[in-house]
Amino acid sequence: MGLVLILIGLAVYFIPTFVxxxxxxxxxAAIFMLNLLLGWTFLGWALSLVWALTAVNQAGSRPISSDYDSAVGPVSLAPRAMNRTPPAAPTRQRKKSPLETNYRWKSDD
Structure with a gap:
């Protein structure tokens, strides 16, 4: 009887992995590791179950696109700054000190 309860408990514990x-x-693999390591907390078990129920990416499949996507091309969720190279840093001339210049003081002669 004790072994049956342990097996039922393990089956319930690993429901997210089975799903x-x-x-x-x-x-x-990531869902299994989350379930294994944090499934003992209700939050870890619930998160792994929700993750297991999220959309599945099949190899070679493409997400459904709307007419907007075909008109403007793929839409990136990354911030715009990450999609382009940064501009070159502006070159700023440093003001030379009087000791670095060839400046001559006028003499009172």
Missing amino acids: AGHRQHHNL
Whole structure:
């Protein structure tokens, strides 16, 4: 009887991993590790279950695009600054001190 309860407990504990495996989730290993290490907390178990139920990326599949996507091209979620090279740093002339210049003081002669 004790062994049956342990097996049922393990089956319930690893439900998120079983769901991710059944759905052939692309993050199965990460979901398993989250479930294994933090599943003992309700939050870790719930997060791994939600993650297992998220959309699955199939190899070679493309997300559904709308007419807007085909008109303007792919839309990046990254900030604009990350999509382009930074501009060259402005060159600023440093003002020379009087000791660095060839400046001659006028003499009172």
